Amino acid sequence: MIELHGIIKRFGTYTALDGVNMSVPEAQVFGLLGPNGAGKTTLIRIITRITGPDEGQVLMNGRPMTDADVATMGYLPEERGLYKKMKVGEQALYLAQLKGLSKTDATKRLKERFERWEMGSWWNKKVEELSKGMAQKVQFITTILHEPKLLILDEPFSGFDPINAELVRTEILSLRDQGVTVMLSTHSMPSVEELCDNIGLIDHARLMLHGNVQEIRRRYAENIFRVEYTGNRVALANALSYTGELIDSKEQGESGTARIRLGKGSSLNDVLRQLLPAVQVRGVQEEIPRMHDIFIRVVSETTPENVTAGMTE
Amino acid sequence: MNKIKLIIWREFITRVRKPSFLIMTILGPVLIAGGLLLTAFIASREATTHNVLVIDKEGVIGTKLKDTESVKFYLDGREWDDSTFQESPYTVRVNLLQDVLITPQADLYYKKLPSEFAMATIRNELEKAIELAKLRDEGINKEAYDRVRKPLDLKTFDIEEVSTQSFAKERALIGFFFGYFMFIFIFMYGVQVMRGVMEEKQNRVVEVLISSVKPFQLMMGKIIGIALVGFIQFMLWIIITTTMVGVGTAVLAADKFDPKQLAEQGMTAEVQAQLDKAEAGDAAAFDQSQITDLIEQINIPLVLGVFLFYFICGYLLYSSLLAAIGSAVDSETDTQQFMFPVTIPMVVAIIIAQMAVYNPESPAVLWCSLIPFTSPIVMMVRVAMGSAPMWQLALSMVLLIVAFIFTTWIAGRIYRTGILMYGKKVSWKEMGKWLFYKG
Numbered sequence: 001m002i003e004l005h006g007i008i009k010r011f012g013t014y015t016a017l018d019g020v021n022m023s024v025p026e027a028q029v030f031g032l033l034g035p036n037g038a039g040k041t042t043l044i045r046i047i048t049r050i051t052g053p054d055e056g057q058v059l060m061n062g063r064p065m066t067d068a069d070v071a072t073m074g075y076l077p078e079e080r081g082l083y084k085k086m087k088v089g090e091q092a093l094y095l096a097q098l099k100g101l102s103k104t105d106a107t108k109r110l111k112e113r114f115e116r117w118e119m120g121s122w123w124n125k126k127v128e129e130l131s132k133g134m135a136q137k138v139q140f141i142t143t144i145l146h147e148p149k150l151l152i153l154d155e156p157f158s159g160f161d162p163i164n165a166e167l168v169r170t171e172i173l174s175l176r177d178q179g180v181t182v183m184l185s186t187h188s189m190p191s192v193e194e195l196c197d198n199i200g201l202i203d204h205a206r207l208m209l210h211g212n213v214q215e216i217r218r219r220y221a222e223n224i225f226r227v228e229y230t231g232n233r234v235a236l237a238n239a240l241s242y243t244g245e246l247i248d249s250k251e252q253g254e255s256g257t258a259r260i261r262l263g264k265g266s267s268l269n270d271v272l273r274q275l276l277p278a279v280q281v282r283g284v285q286e287e288i289p290r291m292h293d294i295f296i297r298v299v300s301e302t303t304p305e306n307v308t309a310g311m312t313e
Numbered sequence: 314m315n316k317i318k319l320i321i322w323r324e325f326i327t328r329v330r331k332p333s334f335l336i337m338t339i340l341g342p343v344l345i346a347g348g349l350l351l352t353a354f355i356a357s358r359e360a361t362t363h364n365v366l367v368i369d370k371e372g373v374i375g376t377k378l379k380d381t382e383s384v385k386f387y388l389d390g391r392e393w394d395d396s397t398f399q400e401s402p403y404t405v406r407v408n409l410l411q412d413v414l415i416t417p418q419a420d421l422y423y424k425k426l427p428s429e430f431a432m433a434t435i436r437n438e439l440e441k442a443i444e445l446a447k448l449r450d451e452g453i454n455k456e457a458y459d460r461v462r463k464p465l466d467l468k469t470f471d472i473e474e475v476s477t478q479s480f481a482k483e484r485a486l487i488g489f490f491f492g493y494f495m496f497i498f499i500f501m502y503g504v505q506v507m508r509g510v511m512e513e514k515q516n517r518v519v520e521v522l523i524s525s526v527k528p529f530q531l532m533m534g535k536i537i538g539i540a541l542v543g544f545i546q547f548m549l550w551i552i553i554t555t556t557m558v559g560v561g562t563a564v565l566a567a568d569k570f571d572p573k574q575l576a577e578q579g580m581t582a583e584v585q586a587q588l589d590k591a592e593a594g595d596a597a598a599f600d601q602s603q604i605t606d607l608i609e610q611i612n613i614p615l616v617l618g619v620f621l622f623y624f625i626c627g628y629l630l631y632s633s634l635l636a637a638i639g640s641a642v643d644s645e646t647d648t649q650q651f652m653f654p655v656t657i658p659m660v661v662a663i664i665i666a667q668m669a670v671y672n673p674e675s676p677a678v679l680w681c682s683l684i685p686f687t688s689p690i691v692m693m694v695r696v697a698m699g700s701a702p703m704w705q706l707a708l709s710m711v712l713l714i715v716a717f718i719f720t721t722w723i724a725g726r727i728y729r730t731g732i733l734m735y736g737k738k739v740s741w742k743e744m745g746k747w748l749f750y751k752g
Contacts (some may be wrong), residue, residue, distance in 0.1 A: 012746050048524050050733070075524035079735065081517030086327060097319055098525040139521070 001026035001150065001181045002047065002065075007056035009042055016042040017053070018205040024183055024198070029176050031196035031213070032185040033291075035299055038202045040185045041078060044154055047183070048075045060150075071100050074148035078155045078185075080139050082127045089114075089123035092142050099146040106145065113141050117167070132159050140168055144175065151175060153184040157191065169195065189292040201295065203302045209294070217288045220297070223262040224287040225271070230255040231279030239278035243270045259287065316526045317534045324509065324538025329545065338549045345550070346557035363431050366403040367439070368393060373413055374442045375449065384434045398422065407435065414447055481698045485670040488616070488697025492666055492690030495624050496659055499689075502543040503632040507648065509535050510639030510732070519732045528729035532640075533721075536632045540625075612699070619696045622710060627689035630717040631655065637724035640731030641739045662687035669694040683709045685716030723748060 002024040009017040017039045024030045034040050045051045047058060049070050058065045082091055089110065096106035114120050117137065127135060136159045144151065156172070157165045172195060176182055186192060192199060193213065201209035209216060224247065229236060233256060237246050243266040249258035262271060268284070275281055328334055363384045367374065370390055378386035387403065398406050405427060410418040419439065427435070448458055469481065510532070513519040522531055638651040665681040669691055672678065681687040682695050688709045695701035701709075730747040731739070 011750065045733070050520070050523055051729075070524070073524070075521075077517075077520035077524065079517045079520055079733075081521070083327075083512075083516055083518055094319065094323055095521065095525070098316055098522065100525075142521075 001061060002183075003059040003062075004043075004047075005057045005059065007043070007046060007053045007058070009039075009046065009051070009053050015205050017046070017202075020056070020202070020205075020207045022200045022207055022210060024181060026181050027176060027179045028197035029172065029182045029184065029195050031192045031199040032183060032202065033192065033199055033209075033295060034185075034202035039205045040202055041154060043202065044075075044077075044152055044183075044185065048073060048152060071146075072149040074099075074143040074146065074151045076139060076143040076151075076153045076156055078158075080136075082135055082138065084126070084128040086127060087123070088125050088127060088130065088138055091127060092138060092145075095142040096145050101146050109145055110141070113145065117141070133161050133164055136160055137164060137167075140171075144171070149180060151180055151182045151184075153182065155186060156184055157186060157188060189290065189295060192291045199291075201298055203299050206302075208298050208302055213291070216294065217291065220289045220294045221286060222289070225260050225262070225268060226285045226287055227258045227260055227275065227281060228255065228283040229258065229275070229279040229281050233258070235278040236275060239274045240271065241274065242266075243274050255282070317530045317537075320526065320531060320534025321538040321541065324535050325541045328505075328539065328542045334542070334546070338546055339553070341546075341550050342553035342557055346554050346561060349558060350561045361404070361425070363405050363427050363435075364403045365405040365407060365435055366393070366398070366401070368406065368408045371409070371411070371413065373409060373446045374439075375446060376442065378438045378442060381434055384431050384438075386438065395422070399424075405435070407439065409439075413443060414450065417443055481673070481700070482670065485673065485694050485698035488694040489666055489670055489690075491616070491620050491697065492623075492693035493663065495620065495627065495693065496663060496690050498543060498547065498624070499628045499631050500656075500659060502539050502628065503635040505539050505542075506536055506632040507635040507639035508645075509539065510636050510728070511642065511645065511648075514640065514643070514732050514735075523729075523732070528732065529725045532633070532636050532725060532728050536629065536636060539632070540628060616697055619706070620693060623689035623693060623713070626710075626713045626717050630685060630713070630720050631659075633717070633721040633724035637727040637731065637744075640728040641734070641744055642731075643735065643737075647738070658686035662690045666690045666694050670698075673698055673700045679705070683712060685713045688713055726750075 004020055004022040007017050007020040007022075008015070020039075020043060022043075032040050032043065042051070046053050047065075049065065049067060060069050086094075092110050093103065093106050096110065097103060101109070111120075114123060119134075119137065122130065122134065122138070127138075130138070140156070143153070151172075153172075156168055160168060169191070172182055172184070184195070196213050198212050199209065199216065200207055227236075231254070233249055233251055236249075236258060240246055240260065242263055244260045244263050247259040247261055249256050260271060262268065268286075272281065272284070361383070364387065365384060366387050366389060367378065368389055368391070370392070372390060374388060378388070380386055393401075393406060404424050406422045408420045408422070410416070410420065413419065417440075421435070445455070448455055513522070513531075519531075526534075634655055635652075638648055638655070641651070642648050662681065665677055665687060668675065669678040669682075673695060678691060678695070682691040682701065683705065692701060692706065692709050696706065726748050727744050730750055731744075737743075
């Protein structure tokens with residue numbers, strides 16, 4: 001749905017984004033990852049047309065994006081807030097109208113949504129009377145009220161308690177199922193694994209990692225398998241011989257779990273062939289790295305000096 | 314376009330609904346009208362009667378000094394020491410010094426400082442008495458002297474409108490009041506714009522907004538919305554003040570007293586001169602027909618038109634700059650260093666405008682009436698007194714339009730970067746860089 005081609009953005013001598021190419025597929029959840037100051041917010045602001053790139057192009061559905069496309073977006077910025085002195089309902093109505101909804105339409109949708117999320121009594125409250133989490137909920141509603149085709153959420157879970165975070169998570173997934181493209185930036189890696197279909201990892205103004213979450217995790221897999229077995233641990237270790245290496249194992253009486261790294265040139269089948277005579281194999285599972293580990297690996301490997309090297313890999 | 318209307322409406326309605334708006338709307342006129350009426354009241358009704366004891370050892374004063382309602386004169390030829398005076402019912406003691414006819418000097422001792430008004434009466438009466446004594450000594454006939462002494466009635470005319478007497482200075486004063494008022498308004502509401510921008514930035518609501526509207530629309534919506542608030546408040550003030558002064562005058566007039574005239578006099582530095590003239594037996598300094606003449610001489614549609622124009626453009630000029638300042642800083646305390654250069658031209662303009670009242674043809678006045686940052690108030694004075702040629706007025710207006718387009722453009726560029734910039738101490742150099750960031 002959205003494609004970025006060679007996006008470069010400079011602020012004076014500082015380069016915030018340095019040739020970012022990225023594509024956000026339609027009706028999926030895309031996670032924009034990266035350490036603080038990597039350029040995520042700048043990239044989001046370019047997509048939301050708050051600021052423009054110095055070079056490069058943003059395509060929406062294959063054609064260059066225009067100001068009119070902004071109306072089909074819902075954007076929840078990281079630095080978000082509401083007018084403190086305004087009433088909740090009035091304010092939500094104002095924001096919805098700025099997004100192009102008519103007053104009657106906006107009122108109807110808001111009332112309905114407020115009822116559904118048990119916020120009916122908030123309508124005439126002033127924003128300063130709401131807790132931070134309540135205000136966040138109001139903001140989230142105003143972001144999705146105009147039924148955007150593209151939802152951009154910068155740190156959507158910060159400030160929510162677990163119950164409301166779950167509410168937002170469910171809402172994001174249900175919107176995706178209705179065909180909405182969601183782009184979110186977050187520091188919470190478990191929620192990336194849970195929510196995102198695709199990710200892009202930015203560090204030092206460059207896109208370091210891009211693609212389907214499952215594929216990426218598999219790509220970073222180190223050929224480690226978890227084998228559940230019944231039998232003798234020594235027999236298992238001996239049986240591996242050249243095909244693999246026993247990293248560690250845990251035993252509970254007769255049975256145990258061993259972590260095995262495949263040897264160079266051997267496949268899981270080779271290993272199993274060796275193991276089957278020695279122990280009884282009860283289960284095999286590949287150990288896929290967590291996004292958390294991948295993130296740390298990628299980011300700690302990137303220093304400004306080897307950014308270029310990382311890119312060519 | 315609809316979005317900017319929404320923004321204007323929000324800016325307007327949230328401010329008008331605030332209790333402080335209602336309070337200011339009522340309190341402003343109460344203070345203005347109350348102040349006017351009070352000064353008039355106090356001025357007219359000298360609370361105390363001054364019993365003035367004039368010590369005239371040389372017996373210079375031949376005739377009786379004329380008493381007024383608040384000043385009563387008593388003559389005595391003896392020396393009074395301070396303690397006797399203290400215990401006496403007299404409140405003021407004037408010692409005519411020796412040889413007062415040669416070197417006219419007198420010392421005034423008071424228990425309570427008499428008002429300027431009373432002082433003027435005392436000085437006047439004594440001067441007249443001394444004058445009479447001198448005439449008598451010199452053997453000059455009083456009637457002859459009066460004929461000789463008739464002051465020159467110097468009426469001024471503009472060569473281009475010979476038919477009527479020119480009241481250039483009075484007209485300039487009116488222009489000055491218009492201009493002065495305009496600047497106070499511009500500053501008051503300009504600062505509100507700045508505060509509003511800062512509020513949006515501090516609330517973090519601004520990025521939510523600019524995902525729906527262009528930063529420039531947001532800025533202009535705020536500027537226009539606040540201008541409307543000011544306009545409504547201004548109108549209400551005029552209506553309420555006029556009503557209050559009207560009612561107040563009517564009530565007080567029942568006591569044979571004209572607060573309006575006194576209030577007007579009280580406001581100019583010329584009170585003294587006019588009172589002196591009046592006391593000297595001349596015709597009232599400003600009679601009714603002259604006031605009508607003065608009003609007729611002011612080209613009211615032109616002055617009002619010019620006022621509106623400079624008001625609107627001046628407001629746009631200053632409020633856009635103040636909006637830019639508001640966007641660049643994180644808190645009120647950081648605004649000081651940026652406010653200073655914005656307020657300086659305003660202060661200069663007011664000083665030059667005062668100068669224009671008395672010296673309309675000076676080059677500084679000409680230049681300042683053309684330079685956009687000072688032109689609103691200075692040109693206002695020149696137009697009111699009719700000393701600005703059409704081409705200068707036109708040039709000044711064009712320059713102001715160009716300037717406000719330019720400042721709004723600059724402000725827009727600073728604004729759109731500034732509102733998204735948090736936790737950074739901004740310098741002039743930094744703001745300069747923002748101008749050249751690509752949109």
